[in-house]
Each structure stands twice: as structure tokens, then as C-alpha cells.
Amino acid sequence: MTIQPSTHASCRDDVSTARAGARISFIGARSFLLEAPGDFDLPSQRLIWAVTGLVAAWDEVAEVIPGMTNLLAILKETPEDPRLFVERLETAWLEARSVDLKGKIIEIPVVYGGEYATDLAALCEHSGLSDREVVRRHHEASYRVFALGSAPGFGYLHGLDPSIYMPRKTVPSLRMERGCVTIGGMQTGVAMLTGPNGWNSIGHADLQMFDPTSSTPALMAPGDVVRFLPERIEL
Amino acid sequence: MIEIVQSGPLNTVQDLGRPGYRAIGVSASGAMDPLSVRLGNALLGNEQGAAAIELQTYPFIVRFSVATDLVVTGADGVRLLNDRALMAWCIHRAAAGDVLEIRQPRQGSRVYIAVANGVDVPVVMGSRSTTLRGGFGGHCGRPLAAGDRLSVVPAAKEVARRSIAVVEPAAGLSAVFPAITNDILPVRAIPAGEHDLFGSDADRFWRQHWRISSQSDRTGYRLSGEPIRPEVPMEMRSHGVVPGVVQVPPAGEPIVQMSDANTAGGYPKIAGVIEGDLWRLGQARIGSKIQFVRSTHTEARAVEQAVDRYVEDVSRTAELVRRALGVIA
Numbered sequence: 400m401t402i403q404p405s406t407h408a409s410c411r412d413d414v415s416t417a418r419a420g421a422r423i424s425f426i427g428a429r430s431f432l433l434e435a436p437g438d439f440d441l442p443s444q445r446l447i448w449a450v451t452g453l454v455a456a457w458d459e460v461a462e463v464i465p466g467m468t469n470l471l472a473i474l475k476e477t478p479e480d481p482r483l484f485v486e487r488l489e490t491a492w493l494e495a496r497s498v499d500l501k502g503k504i505i506e507i508p509v510v511y512g513g514e515y516a517t518d519l520a521a522l523c524e525h526s527g528l529s530d531r532e533v534v535r536r537h538h539e540a541s542y543r544v545f546a547l548g549s550a551p552g553f554g555y556l557h558g559l560d561p562s563i564y565m566p567r568k569t570v571p572s573l574r575m576e577r578g579c580v581t582i583g584g585m586q587t588g589v590a591m592l593t594g595p596n597g598w599n600s601i602g603h604a605d606l607q608m609f610d611p612t613s614s615t616p617a618l619m620a621p622g623d624v625v626r627f628l629p630e631r632i633e634l
Numbered sequence: 635m636i637e638i639v640q641s642g643p644l645n646t647v648q649d650l651g652r653p654g655y656r657a658i659g660v661s662a663s664g665a666m667d668p669l670s671v672r673l674g675n676a677l678l679g680n681e682q683g684a685a686a687i688e689l690q691t692y693p694f695i696v697r698f699s700v701a702t703d704l705v706v707t708g709a710d711g712v713r714l715l716n717d718r719a720l721m722a723w724c725i726h727r728a729a730a731g732d733v734l735e736i737r738q739p740r741q742g743s744r745v746y747i748a749v750a751n752g753v754d755v756p757v758v759m760g761s762r763s764t765t766l767r768g769g770f771g772g773h774c775g776r777p778l779a780a781g782d783r784l785s786v787v788p789a790a791k792e793v794a795r796r797s798i799a800v801v802e803p804a805a806g807l808s809a810v811f812p813a814i815t816n817d818i819l820p821v822r823a824i825p826a827g828e829h830d831l832f833g834s835d836a837d838r839f840w841r842q843h844w845r846i847s848s849q850s851d852r853t854g855y856r857l858s859g860e861p862i863r864p865e866v867p868m869e870m871r872s873h874g875v876v877p878g879v880v881q882v883p884p885a886g887e888p889i890v891q892m893s894d895a896n897t898a899g900g901y902p903k904i905a906g907v908i909e910g911d912l913w914r915l916g917q918a919r920i921g922s923k924i925q926f927v928r929s930t931h932t933e934a935r936a937v938e939q940a941v942d943r944y945v946e947d948v949s950r951t952a953e954l955v956r957r958a959l960g961v962i963a
Contacts, residue, residue: 424827427878427906428934432827439871464656464874466898471874473653477909477935547658548872548898551768555872591659592767611758611770617658 418446421492423485428477429461433488434469439585441557442497443468444545448621449495454488465546465621467555467586500622502544507589507625509538511602513633515579517572518565518599522582525565530634536560537580537601537627542587544623550591552609554619559587571597578603580627635699636749638782639733642691644851647753647772647784648893650683652761656874656897663763663771666690666852666893666916667744669803669941670707674748676949677705677725677800679793679956684752685762687778689745690852692738696747698728702786703750703795706734707802709742709917724799742917750795751787767853767894796959800948803913803941810940811914812927818843819918822911822929822937823880828864828902832882835862839904843923844888850920852894857924861886864902875899878907878915880926892916910937 419436426432433450435443444467451465454472462473478484511534512519523530542556549555559582567583572595575581579590581598589604590596604627608618619625650671651664665671665688672682687696689708706713706722713720714735720726728734736745755762755773764772773782800806812820829836844857863886875881879891881901890907891899893916907915908929918924 422827424903425824425906426826426876426903428824428908428910428929428931428938430874430876430906432873434827434871434873462654462656464897466873467871469871469873471876473876477931477938479932479935481931546872546898548656548874549659549896551658551660553659592769594767611660611768616655616660616759620658 418493420489423488425481426471428481429474431472431474431481431484431488432469433472433492435492439468439557441543444543444557445497445499446492446495448500449498450491452498453491453495457487459484464548466548467545502620502622502624504624504626505619506628507604507606508630509580509602509604509627510630511538511580511632511634513603513631515576515603516601517575519601522563522565522599522601526563528562531632533563533601534629534632534634536563537582537587538629542625544619544621544625546621547617547619551611552617552619553591554588554623554625556587556625557585559585561585565599567597568599571595572600575600576603578605580604636702636753636784636786637697637699638778638780638784639695639697640780641694641778643777644691644766645687645689645694645778646764646766647685647755647778648688648763649685649752649761651763651893652759652765652771655759659897660759660768661765661894661897662877663761663765664893665746667708667746667913669913669945670744670746671748672945673723673800673803673948674705674707674746675752676945677723677798677952678703678748678750678795679952680748680750680752682945682949684748684787685755686749686753687747687784689736689747690743692736694736695733697733698730700730702728704728704734705748706736706745707748708745709739711739711741711745712737721799723802725795725797727795743919744917749786750793751789754785754787765894793956794960795956798952798955803944807940807944810937811911817923819914819922819924820927821907821915821924822933823878823905823907823926824929824931824934826879826903826906828868828870829904831864831866831868831902832862832904833865835864836904838862839888840926840928843925845923846918846920848920852892854889854891854895855915855918857888857890859887862888862904868902870900870902872898872900876906878909878912879903880905880907890915908934908937910934910941
């Protein structure tokens with residue numbers, strides 16, 4: 400694995416047209432969910448990154464969790480009037496300038512196929528592509544980490560070739576190994592824990608991506624660029 | 635040292651949790667009944683977030699290798715110190731060699747053992763809580779087992795503690811928390827993002843009594859009852875979630891996320907339990923019934939403030955009593 404500084408310059412674009420309002424809802428009394436309107440794409444996510452940065456700096460905010468074109472803000476205490484916070488969030492959304500996070504580049508060696516690729520055959524059938532072609536389309540793409548969640552250090556990666564989208568399984572695998580390289584709908588990622596998993600496995604990576612004793616426990620961060628390097632292809 | 639003599643499965647070291655790392659996928663964890671931990675610590679003069687032992691399976695037996703001040707809080711049941719009944723919500727001094735036994739509670743589900751200065755396991759990412767799913771924190775990232783030995787945080791200075799007790803929150807805060815009537819626990823919640831998309835099923839969500847199924851643990855409670863479904867099936871983009879969120883998977887039986895809540899989710903959410911009521915849900919037993927009651931931010935804030943005042947009062951009073959007794963001694 401190598402980590403290199405990204406060559407992306409931080410870029411901002413002008414808010415020239417009016418932006419559609421975000422949807423804001425409650426979870427309990429202290430958490431507020433902001434969902435971007437529109438598509439699941441990089442421009443939406445770049446706005447979410449921008450708003451996450453703003454909101455995280457507010458005094459009343461304990462924690463912000465960016466999700467997939469959405470964010471959850473958790474307050475330190477229940478606000479007297481939730482409408483005031485909702486308005487503050489709405490304004491932040493409408494006024495935010497899109498940011499492109501200066502991510503690092505993470506290269507992950509992968510063994511495609513083989514014993515861990517339990518769903519490669521199903522994916523071939525679903526896509527109508529050969530196994531070699533599925534693997535090629537997966538490792539030739541470049542991915543962005545949109546957000547982390549679900550398991551310690553797990554990155555939701557965006558940038559999957561639409562021809563190899565595959566819905567999550569209705570009945571999850573009971574025991575998928577840590578390190579499995581998986582596809583879930585329009586996303587891909589590397590399983591961080593051995594256990595039940597509804598995503599489709601096409602290979603395996605050995606790279607350690609989470610260490611709770613480190614000062615930066617998660618290898619991935621939102622904005623990072625991820626590339627999968629085919630170490631071996633066993634078909 | 636505290637030596638574990640006997641333990642059921644899934645008893646762990648917990649404090650008030652590890653918030654702040656959900657953005658990298660790490661659950662907050664922490665006690666299922668944080669109020670019991672705060673009160674035990676307040677009595678002992680500890681930091682409110684000192685680590686305690688959380689019990690959810692019994693019997694649990696420990697031996698103290700040195701004299702230790704302790705408080706047992708949480709669910710009500712049989713507690714024995716050297717085979718003699720021990721009062722809960724009250725400071726006791728265990729002498730070296732003393733054995734504490736906690737049996738299956740009569741009411742409630744989780745018992746906490748707080749000790750002076752707190753249980754000393756390594757602080758990982760700002761907390762001593764065990765995260766079973768992540769396999770770190772607490773005692774070696776796993777549940778306690780016979781033969782384990784836990785250290786106690788060394789005292790900064792020797793403190794003379796006497797048998798002071800606190801009125802348990804179910805009684806002391808009865809004005810704040812509606813009573814359990816006909817064995818049904820009222821759980822206050824605020825409608826969440828997809829509430830209105832459930833149409834008339836939303837009314838049934840609030841009206842019916844839900845049973846906490848056996849598929850329930852620190853991660854979440856799966857409820858059984860008449861299924862509810864959104865008018866149109868939907869899948870959300872993954873978003874952050876917190877304990878208390880009530881999600882409805884396609885089968886229609888809600889799941890309430892608890893202390894080891896996943897950090898992200900995509901099922902439609904019908905409601906979110908107010909944070910101040912989570913400790914009561916944390917004490918609810920498998921097989922017992924709950925009913926959701928519509929709440930507001932105003933009510934949630936009042937509950938939060940009343941609980942904080944109560945813990946603050948206990949903390950201050952315990953300190954005053956300690957000082958007064960110290961002077962007499």
C-alpha cells in the first residue's frame with residue numbers, strides 16, 4: 400500500500416444558481432438529519448463535506464456524522480426551540496460553498512476471485528459480463544471515500560462502474576471475512592469486521608485499515624482517493 | 635484488584651461511552667442505563683463517567699483482593715456480600731477477600747457495580763467502554779470471564795466514605811418519568827424523517843403495545859407486534875444514526891438501536907426515543923412490553939434538565955456528608 404499526497408487542488412465553485420432546499424428531520428431530541436436533494440453524486444457530496452465542516456465548528460454541536468449525501472448533527476443538549484437549529488442548518492446548506500477535500504491516495508492490493516469471492520459468479524450473471532471483465536471494471540476505476548460508517552474504519556466508496564452495480568443481498572451472508580472486497584448497490588468497500596454482511600464479495604484485501612490504538616485510527620477519510628491494485632486474479 | 639469468580643455471558647466494563655468517533659464508524663457504546671452509572675459514581679465521589687461493571691446475565695460473583703468501596707445500582711434483585719444481603723444505591727466497604735454475588739434481578743435487567751475511583755482498564759479512543767462488535771475497549775475488548783482480574787483506578791488521596799445512600803431514580807424522579815402501568819413501559823419518542831410515509835400504520839405504531847423480542851441485545855431491540863409498513867417501500871441512502879432511533883425493516887417489526895448502535899443505517903425511521911428515556915429502555919427486559927408516547931423537544935429538555943439536577947444534587951450532598959463525617963471522624 401502507498402499513501403501519496405493527492406494532486407487535487409482544493410477547488411470551490413460559485414453558487415450561481417439557487418440551490419434546492421435540503422430535507423431536515425429529527426432523530427430523538429438532540430440529533431438532526433440533513434439530506435441533500437438530488438442525485439447520489441460527487442457534487443452533492445462535496446456540499447455535504449462543506450456543511451459538515453461548518454456545522455462541526457458550532458458551539459452547540461457535539462458531533463457531526465457525514466453520510467451519503469446527508470449529515471447527522473448531534474447536539475450537546477436538547478435545544479429549547481428545535482426550529483432555530485433547523486433554520487441554522489438550512490441556511491448553512493443554502494450558503495455553503497462546495498469544497499473538494501484534499502484527500503490522500505490509498506492503494507489497496509487485492510486478490511480478485513478465489514475463495515473469498517463468494518458472489519463473483521452471481522455478479523457475472525447479474526451484469527452479463529465475464530468474471531475477467533467484472534474484475535477489470537472494478538480495479539480500473541478510481542474511487543472517492545464519501546463517508547465512513549457502519550463498522551470501525553469502513554469507507555463507503557463512490558465511483559463504481561454502473562455496469563457492475565449489484566443490489567445488496569436480501570439474505571445477508573452470515574459470516575463474511577474481514578478484508579472481503581464488496582459491492583453493495585452503487586457502492587464498493589472493504590469489509591472491516593468478520594460477520595454478517597449483505598454486500599457482494601468479489602475478492603480480498605489484507606491491508607490493515609483500522610487501529611484503535613493509533614492517534615488516527617482509520618486509514619480512510621472522506622475525500623480520499625482509493626485505487627484497487629490487482630495483486631492476483633484467481634478465476 | 636477485583637477477581638471475577640463467576641460470570642454469565644456478555645457482562646462488560648462500561649462507562650458513559652465513546653462518542654465523537656461515529657464519523658469513522660465507531661459506535662459510542664457505554665452503559666445501557668447511564669443514569670445508574672452516573673448515580674453510583676456520584677455517591678462514591680467519582681467522576682460521573684468512571685467505568686463500572688455492567689451485568690446483564692447472572693449470577694455474577696467477584697472477590698475483592700483489597701478493601702474496596704462500592705455501590706450496586708440498576709435493576710433490583712438479590713445482592714449478597716459474603717452471603718449477607720446488601721442494600722443497593724448505598725456505599726459499602728468490601729474488605730480484602732470479601733465476595734460479592736449478584737443474582738438475577740426481580741425487576742429490570744441490568745445491574746451496575748461501581749467502585750471508588752472506577753474500574754481501571756486502558757482508555758481507548760477516550761473511553762473505557764467495551765465495544766463487543768469492534769473487539770476493543772473494556773477488558774481486552776471482550777466480555778468478562780471467570781479468572782479475569784480488574785484493577786481499580788488508584789486513589790489520588792484517601793477518602794473516608796460512609797454508608798450514604800441515594801433514593802433510586804424510579805422513586806426519586808417519579809415526577810419526571812411516567813409510571814409503568816399494567817406492565818407496559820411508556821417510552822417517549824419524537825416522530826422521525828419517514829414517520830408520515832407510514833400513513834395509517836403510523837397511528838398503529840403509537841397505539842399498539844410492542845414486545846421486546848429475544849433477538850435483542852446491547853446493539854438494539856427488535857420489537858414484535860402487528861407489522862407496520864410505509865405506504866411505498868423505500869431504501870434510504872446510508873446516514874448516521876444514534877441510540878433511540880426506531881427503524882422499520884421491510885418485515886415491518888421495528889428495531890430500536892441501543893448503546894452499541896450501528897453508526898449508519900438506511901431503513902426508514904418512524905421515530906426517535908428521547909435521550910432521557912433511553913436508560914429506562916436499557917432496563918426493560920426481553921419479553922416485556924413497551925408503548926411509544928409522542929413527545930416534544932420541550933418535554934425532552936425538561937427531562938434532561940431534571941435528570942442532570944438530580945445527579946448534581948446527589949453528587950453535592952454526598953460530598954457534604956463525606957466532609958461532615960470526615961470532620962467528626
